[in-house]
Amino acid sequence: MQHARRRLLRRSALVSTVALTVGLSLGATGAGAQPGTGAGPAAVTAQSTSAPKLSSPDPGVMANLFEWNWTSVAKECTDVLGPAGYGGVQVAPPQDSVKRTKLGDGSDTILHPWWEVYQPVDYRLTSRMGSEAEFKSMVKTCRQAGVKVYVDAVINHMTGQGDTSYGGRTFERYAYSDLGVNHNASYANSDFHKYSGDCPSASGGIEDFNNLAQVRYCELVGLSDLRTDTTKVRKTLAAYLNKLLGYGVSGFRVDAAKHIGQPDLDAIYARLHNTVDGTRPLWALEVFGGGPGILSPQAFTSSGTVLGLDGVKQIRDAFKSYPDAHVGSIATLKVFGADSGLTPGGKTLSFVQNHDTERNGDALNYKDGARNILATQWLLASGYGTPQVYSAFTFSTNDDSPPATADGMVTNTDCSGGAWTCIDRNAGILGMVGWHNYVGKAQRQNWWDDGANVIAFGRGAKGWVAFNNGPEPKKITVQTGLSAGTYCDVVHGKKSGGSCTGPTITVRGNGKATVTVGATDAVAIQANRRV
Ligand code: ARE
Ligand code: CA
Numbered sequence: 001m002q003h004a005r006r007r008l009l010r011r012s013a014l015v016s017t018v019a020l021t022v023g024l025s026l027g028a029t030g031a032g033a034q035p036g037t038g039a040g041p042a043a044v045t046a047q048s049t050s051a052p053k054l055s056s057p058d059p060g061v062m063a064n065l066f067e068w069n070w071t072s073v074a075k076e077c078t079d080v081l082g083p084a085g086y087g088g089v090q091v092a093p094p095q096d097s098v099k100r101t102k103l104g105d106g107s108d109t110i111l112h113p114w115w116e117v118y119q120p121v122d123y124r125l126t127s128r129m130g131s132e133a134e135f136k137s138m139v140k141t142c143r144q145a146g147v148k149v150y151v152d153a154v155i156n157h158m159t160g161q162g163d164t165s166y167g168g169r170t171f172e173r174y175a176y177s178d179l180g181v182n183h184n185a186s187y188a189n190s191d192f193h194k195y196s197g198d199c200p201s202a203s204g205g206i207e208d209f210n211n212l213a214q215v216r217y218c219e220l221v222g223l224s225d226l227r228t229d230t231t232k233v234r235k236t237l238a239a240y241l242n243k244l245l246g247y248g249v250s251g252f253r254v255d256a257a258k259h260i261g262q263p264d265l266d267a268i269y270a271r272l273h274n275t276v277d278g279t280r281p282l283w284a285l286e287v288f289g290g291g292p293g294i295l296s297p298q299a300f301t302s303s304g305t306v307l308g309l310d311g312v313k314q315i316r317d318a319f320k321s322y323p324d325a326h327v328g329s330i331a332t333l334k335v336f337g338a339d340s341g342l343t344p345g346g347k348t349l350s351f352v353q354n355h356d357t358e359r360n361g362d363a364l365n366y367k368d369g370a371r372n373i374l375a376t377q378w379l380l381a382s383g384y385g386t387p388q389v390y391s392a393f394t395f396s397t398n399d400d401s402p403p404a405t406a407d408g409m410v411t412n413t414d415c416s417g418g419a420w421t422c423i424d425r426n427a428g429i430l431g432m433v434g435w436h437n438y439v440g441k442a443q444r445q446n447w448w449d450d451g452a453n454v455i456a457f458g459r460g461a462k463g464w465v466a467f468n469n470g471p472e473p474k475k476i477t478v479q480t481g482l483s484a485g486t487y488c489d490v491v492h493g494k495k496s497g498g499s500c501t502g503p504t505i506t507v508r509g510n511g512k513a514t515v516t517v518g519a520t521d522a523v524a525i526q527a528n529r530r531v
Contacts, residue, residue: 056251056279056280056281056282056283057277057279058087058386059087059088059148059150059250059251059282059386060085060086060087060088060386060437061085061086061087061088061380061386061387061388061389061433061436061437062086062087062088062089062090062150062349062386062387062388062389063076063081063086063088063089063090063388063389063391063424064089064090064351064354064388064389064390064391064392065089065090065091065092065391065392065413065424066090066092066354066355066390066391066392066393067092067114067117067128067129067355067392067393067402067410068091068092068129068391068392068410068413068420069128069129069130069134069409069410069411069412069413070091070094070129070130070131070134070135070137070138071130071134071138071412072412072413073089073091073129073138073142074137074138074141074142076089076413076424077089077138077141077142077145077147078141078142078144078145080424080425080430081142081145081147081424082142082145082146082147083145084430084433084434085433085434085437086147086389086424086433087146087147087148088147088148088149088150088250089142089147089148089149089150090150090151090152090253090388091129091138091149091150091151091152092117092127092129092152093117093118093120093127093151093152093153093154093255094125094127094129094135094151094152094244095120095121095122095123095124095125095127095154095240096120096121096122096123096124096125096126096127096165096166096167096169096180097116097117097118097119097120097121097127097128097159097165097166098116098119098121098159098161098162098164098165099112099116099128099162099164099165099166099407099408100112100116100161100162101162101163101164104161108399109397109399110397110399110400110401111401111408112128112401112404112408113399113400113401114355114393114399114400114401114402115399116128116166116408117129117154118154118223118255119154119157119158119159119160119161119162119223120154120157120158120159121158121159121162121165121167121169121171121176122165122167122169122176122178122179122180123179123180123181123236123239123240123243124167124180126165126166126167126168127166127167128166128404128408128409128410129410130409130410135247136247139247139248139249140248143248148250148251149248149249149250150249150250150251150252150253150282150284151244151249151251151252151253152252152253152255153240153241153244153252153253153254153255154255154256155226155228155237155240155241155254155255155260155268156220156223156225156226156228156255156256156257156259156260157219157220157223157224157225157226157256157259158173158174158176158187158192158223158224158226159171159173159223159224160173160219160221160222160223160224161173161222166408166409173224174187174188174189174192174194174195174224175187175188175189179236179240181236181239181240181243182235182236182239182240185232185235185236185239187226187233187236190227191226191227191230191232191233192224192225192226192227193217193218193219193225193226193227194219194224194225196217196227198213198216198217199213199214199217199218199219199225200213200214200217200218201214201218204218204219205218205219205220205221205222206218206219206220206259209290209291209295210291210292210295212294212295215258215259215261215291215295216259216260216261220256220259225259228260228261228264228268229263229264234264234267234268234271235271237268238268238271238272241268241272241281242271242272242273245272245273245274245275245276245281246273246276248275248276249275249281250275250277250279250281250282251275251281251282251283251284252281252282252283252284253284253286253307253349254283254284254285254286254304255286256286257285257286257287257300257303257304257306258285258286258287258288258291258295258300262294262299262300262302262303265283265285265300265303265304266303269281269283269303269304282304282305283303283304283305284304284305284306284307284349285297285300285303285304285305285306285307286307286309287300287306287307287309288309289309289310297309297310297343298343301343301344301347304347305347305348305349305386306343306347306348306349307348307349307351307354308342308343308348308349308350308351308384308385309354309357309362310341310342310343311336311337311342311348311350311351311384311385312351312352312353312354312357312362312363313362313363314336314340314342315333315352315363315364315375315378315379316328316362316363316364317332318330318332318333318336319364319368319371319374319375319378319469321364321368321371321372322361322363322364322365322367322368323361327453327469327470327471328453328469329452329453329469330378330449330453330454330455330467330469331449331450331451331452331453331454331455333378333382333455334447334449334455336382336384337382337384337385342384345383345384345385348384348385348386349385349386349388350379350382350384350385350386350387350388351379351387351388351389351390352364352372352375352376352379352390353365353372353390354388354390355390355392358390358392359395359398366392366394366421366423370520370521371469371520372423373423373426373428373429374467374469374520374521374522376389376390376423376426376429376432377428377429377432377467377491377522377524378467378522380429380432380433380435380436381432381435381436381457381459381463381465381467381524383439383441383444383459387436389423389424389429389433390423391420391421391422391423391424391425392420392421393419393420393421394418394419394420394421403419403420427492428491428492428522431490431491431492431493431494431524432465432490432491432522432524434490434526435463435465435490435524435526438462438463438526438527438528439459439460439462439463439526440462442459442460442461442462442463443459443460444457444458444459445457445458445459445460445481446458446464446478446479446480446481448476448478448479450474450476452470453468453469453470454466454467454468454469454470454474454476454517455467456476456478458479458480458481458482460481461481461482461483461527462482462526462527463482463524463525463526463527464480464481464482464513464524464525464526465522465523465524465525466478466515466517466522466523466524467517467521467522468517468518468519468520468521468522469520470519470520471519471520472519473516473517473518473519473521474516474517475514475515475516475517476514476515476516476517477512477513477514477515478512478513478515479510479511479512480507480511480512480513480525481511482507482511482525482527483507483511483527484507484508484509484511485506485507485530486504486505486506486507486530486531487500487504487505487506487507487525487526487529487530487531488500488501488502488504488525488529488530488531489502489503489504489505489523489524489525490524490525490526490529491521491522491523491524492523495529495531498531499531500529500531503523504531505523505525507525
């Protein structure tokens with residue numbers, strides 16, 4: 001008990017130091033995330049009554065435990081994420097969703113595909129990941145472990161199919177009674193763009209992803225598009241998100257943010273309460289690249305943080321494997337971030353893959369094995385964005401359900417059976433989470449590469465790392481920027497007492513070290529892990 005409490009105190013001291021030193025550039029993000037004057041009258045009223053403007057702090061490294069059930073998320077926070085120094089965890093959409101009782105068209109073979117959760121029915125937290133009580137308890141447990149919780153918020157639309165929900169409610173499309181928030185508001189026809197006349201496409205769906213009105217007002221893959229431009233819908237959505245904030249949630253990944261649009265996003269954000277920590281909530285907007293002008297991820301950085309979906313493709317192309325087994329060239333990563341055309345790091349949630357891109361070919365995925373781990377370790381070392389480590393379930397078809405009961409309820413994560421990837425627990429990744437936290441915002445220096453697939457760099461005098469994406473081990477002699485000494489390789493070992501449980505690396509008086517980096521492997525040292 002005493003021991004656990006001491007550990008907790010130490011963690012929170014660590015977290016606040018990280019927030020102070022690392023949070024500065026994100027401080028600017030938070031300020032920028034405050035809606036501007038164009039947010040409309042509703043936003044202005046809400047803002048004048050809300051607490052003083054505060055920025056959202058740097059979340060630190062986030063694990064994205066996609067569709068882990070709440071009990072398993074809680075356990076992971078306590079057993080793995082907190083002790084390793086993860087600052088946050090992103091969880092799947094927790095609101096009540098469609099529960100399919102029959103298959104769709106002929107191509108449809110899976111009754112409870114993973115994507116059921118993206119079809120809200122109401123805002124009670126009765127999902128396939130667990131009950132409202134389990135959700136609340138998970139948030140509490142994670143926070144006690146020093147891990148903040150970020151929720152995937154599905155607020156652009158309601159369901160596109162089905163008639164019953166995990167919470168046992170029945171509905172018809174465009175008529176969802178008793179939503180469970182905002183005095184049990186309901187949605188009726190008049191709350192959907194289908195009936196507002198704003199959608200210009202013939203089919204009522206988004207036929208052209210470059211057409212502004214279609215993107216905002218038409219239906220994304222046939223999902224009932226909410227009139228987020230009305231005060232009633234904004235109030236209802238804000239009531240849902242404020243309920244989550246009240247439970248201790250620290251912010252949101254906003255699903256389909258491109259389809260809500262900046263003015264509506266700003267107006268909804270202006271209605272949000274502060275987090276229980278007294279800061280503004282994280283507002284991480286899902287905007288796929290490719291759209292012109294106002295539809296581009298860059299154009300959403302004035303409304304919040306954005307997901308690094310273009311970065312995912314650059315990482316894939318540098319490492320390469322999926323789907324054609326070719327090796328790319330990680331020497332290209334000397335330039336990565338705003339200088340390679342991506343959104344600025346301080347405004348970006350960066351990752352190697354998420355649940356869409358691991359399936360659509362845009363990204364490396366768990367099937368790339370060591371190469372995927374290597375890329376994740378590189379991301380943690382790069383200093384770009386707020387890095388997420390994606391950890392989910394294995395699949396053979398794009399629609400596969402996570403491991404679940406016949407009824408669709410997700411079963412507890414079992415990291416031994418091969419059904420879950422548990423990448424967040426990989427020992428080398430855990431080592432790099434600690435390394436990332438230790439080097440903080442230290443500048444990259446002493447870049448070295450072989451022109452192909454071996455790279456090395458330091459972060460100030462605090463840490464040094466090398467990656468080999470090639471098929472053979474490679475011996476390199478390079479400047480590390482660290483002072484002379486023998487250091488524990490935190491990718492393959494841990495410092496325990498005065499020694500390292502894995503290999504060590506010796507830095508000579510001139511700062512140079514001679515190191516062999518294994519094939520598809522990394523090594524990393526940090527100034528506070530000297531043996
Ligand atoms: C399912 C069925 C559909 C059915 C629908 C409604 O698959 O056949 O019509 O239900 O009944 C996820 C799944 C969908 C699923 C949906 C609802 O991926 O297959 O539909 O859940 O259950 C665009 C959007 C972007 C969106 C992607 C998928 O801009 O916001 O499409 N991503 C988020 C989530 C998804 C989720 C949804 C949104 C919906 O991350 O997981 O869908 O909540 C170009 C464009 C992009 C476009 C991209 C598509 O790059 O520029 O804008 O992304 O193509 O690849
Ligand atoms: Ca919309």
